[in-house]
Amino acid sequence: MTARSDAILERMMALHPKIIDLTLDRVWRLLDALGNPQNDLPPVIHIAGTNGKGSTLSMIRAGLEGAGKTVHAYTSPHLARFHERIRLAGDLISEDHLTAVLDECYAANGGESITYFEITTVAALLAMARTPADYTLLEVGLGGRLDATNVIGKPALTVITPVSFDHPQFLGNTVAEIAGEKAGILKPGVACVVSRQPEDAMAVIEARADAVGAPLLVQGRQWDAWEERGRLVYQDETGLLDLPPPALMGAHQFQNAGAAITALRHLGFGEDAAEAAVTRVSWPARMQRLRTGPLIDTHPGAEFWLDGGHNAACGETLAETLTRLPERDTHLVCGMMNTKDVAGYLAPLVPHAASLTAVSIPGETNTLPADETAKHATAAGIPAGTATSVADAVQAITAENPQARILICGSLYLAGTILRDHG
Known part of the structure; x- marks a missing residue:
């Protein structure tokens, strides 16, 4: 088209x-x-x-x-x-x-x-x-x-x-x-x-x-x-x-x-x-609840959220928003661009994240490699690993906790790849 x-x-x-x-x-x-x-x-x-x-x-x-x-x-x-x-x-x-x-x-x-x-x-x-x-x-x-x-x-x-x-x-x-x-x-x-x-x-x-x-x-x-x-x-x-x-x-x-x-x-x-x-306002990928699409269909017990924020101030607002949600283990699936302050973004999220699974952003030459994002998370104090895709990350998280809250975050470019399937 x-x-x-x-x-x-x-x-x-x-x-x-x-x-x-x-x-x-x-x-x-x-x-x-x-x-x-x-x-x-x-x-x-x-x-x-x-x-x-x-x-x-x-x-x-x-x-x-x-x-x-x-x-x-x-x-x-x-x-x-x-x-x-x-x-x-x-x-x-x-x-x-x-x-x-x-x-x-x-x-x-x-x-x-x-x-x-x-x-x-x-x-x-x-x-x-x-x-x-x-x-x-x-x-x-x-x-x-x-x-x-x-x-x-x-x-x-x-x-x-x-x-x-x-x-x-x-x-x-x-x-x-x-x-x-x-x-x-x-x-x-x-x-x-x-x-x-x-x-x-x-x-x-x-x-x-x-x-x-x-x-x-x-x-x-x-x-x-x-x-x-x-x-x-x-x-x-x-x-x-x-x-x-x-x-x-x-x-x-x-x-x-x-x-x-x-x-x-x-x-x-x-x-x-x-x-x-x-x-009446609508603005996708700003702490957006995902309710339809392949990930949701495959993992019906999990709760999915999407946020495209990518700097330290966004990390702070995201952390504040998480405090307002009902208590539930929150697992981050995070991909970031190599121009961003990864440590500054992750620091406010440390108290709220049960884990972080890092991914590289598909199709983006300036993506931060997943292992680099994971290193930043580990240094900040978040248990971290990597996955080759968001789907693989979600599969690994739900295998251990089918009722997890999963927040896909770190970049509007990553959010775009998700919304192509779930928007």
Whole structure:
């Protein structure tokens, strides 16, 4: 079904030798060749941050759609198929439409150097500019300042979700440096919703906002959100909302919901949109319960969960989420990329993991070998071994404990391989 678009995407991989090379020069060149479609988008909400930006985007989308609005959305990476990255007026882009815009961008690029993410982002902008909708949601791919999505001169709103340490080889060696890259999406006169941040990150964001004249809506100042008796309480300068808890699991989702609600209220939407944001949201591979598929059918007594988080902050939120689940032995099946802080990710999970079975991520050249992941787990104090596949890992775990809770984790790329069978 996707052979044509897959073939074009494969061709695009050869246009630039580096997977990541942050600059906007190549993007501006291609956009100009295509007539600058970024100037024709419906009002844009641009979202950056280390963690939570995808969940926050999904809640904003659910809120807008609950209010009867049509919404484009661009996210990355995809899990099972590329089409997930581009939603046009609520629906995933069709194969024919995707093939057409990829072909057009490839031709307009004229064989010039451009990264895969850059040219596919331009294709998304082109498709969204040509399709009517009320709003456009753009998720930053990496950083913000030099990310291929940062080409919108006057968005309706920007959002910065929590900033933490990730991608130091591209974004900087301190949280403050990374925050500087995220703050690159701030635009003169455009309000920015800011989730609670480390103090040094907040100082950088505030300095950038002052420099460009961007008003900030900061958690703990202009708004806040918290859990109270199992419900979401939201407060801003116009009042208090008592809402159902977010449909996405984890205490961190209350903060993400708060950022989404602040965005919706700034755009002029009321309590119905806020409730839709938290009750209608869906975002795969974020502490997702797996209920169908071959693994579940083969091991009906086990409980299966999937999470794609991959940095130290994600490890902390995952650990906190596990404390909220009913008591049950939890066994990790973990695969990670070789660019990640494996020790930092695993450290918070030590008290919650009965074991860890490491796997290499299928089809990923930058996967961390399973035995390396296992060494990190052993060093952290988690009993660890390896398996050649997730299925083999699950078989070994359930042979000893048929009722185990099994959490497949460590990478969105690993999550994608699971969702292709279970999504």
